[in-house]
Amino acid sequence: MEEFKNKNPFKTPERYFENFNGKLLDKLSEEPSVVPKNEGFKVPENYFDGLYANVRQKLPREQPKVISLGSYRKYWYAAASIAAIVLFFIGVKWNATDEIGFDDLAISDIEAYFNESDMDLNTLDIAEIVSFEDLEIDDVMTTSIGEDQILEYLDNHVDNIEELRYDTDEY
Numbered sequence: 001m002e003e004f005k006n007k008n009p010f011k012t013p014e015r016y017f018e019n020f021n022g023k024l025l026d027k028l029s030e031e032p033s034v035v036p037k038n039e040g041f042k043v044p045e046n047y048f049d050g051l052y053a054n055v056r057q058k059l060p061r062e063q064p065k066v067i068s069l070g071s072y073r074k075y076w077y078a079a080a081s082i083a084a085i086v087l088f089f090i091g092v093k094w095n096a097t098d099e100i101g102f103d104d105l106a107i108s109d110i111e112a113y114f115n116e117s118d119m120d121l122n123t124l125d126i127a128e129i130v131s132f133e134d135l136e137i138d139d140v141m142t143t144s145i146g147e148d149q150i151l152e153y154l155d156n157h158v159d160n161i162e163e164l165r166y167d168t169d170e171y
């Protein structure tokens with residue numbers, strides 16, 4: 001198989017491509033041409049000068065039927081107004097923020113704030129801030145805190161029990 005790899009079985013005759021173009025042109029000039037010398041079609045003189053007028057004369061002069069479509073303007077206005085209303089409500093709902101009030105705070109958060117903040121308030125300062133005129137005993141006693149719990153709280157958080165006494169004569 002290897003002995004055939006480098007051998008080319010096809011050969012061209014010697015000097016085959018010499019003056020190839022000249023031989024080809026000689027051969028073509030000997031045979032009759034298959035291409036006609038003239039086109040075979042001729043347009044009459046001034047044919048295109050009056051073509052448009054001739055075509056228009058031959059066309060029928062009937063007016064086409066006009067079918068008027070209903071005015072869709074009112075439907076477009078209705079659709080645009082509905083879209084505007086929907087967008088308005090979406091925009092209002094999107095921009096609406098729930099305001100956070102005092103009622104939204106948990107009691108534990110309020111207690112933690114007072115316990116962790118350093119406000120230096122004594123009982124007199126608190127008494128001046130809180131109005132006792134509108135306060136009733138039911139407002140204070142609505143929670144179910146027992147006497148034992150109050151005493152335990154006082155024992156754990158108050159060093160001097162005399163500080164709790166509010167006497168107007170001292171101040």
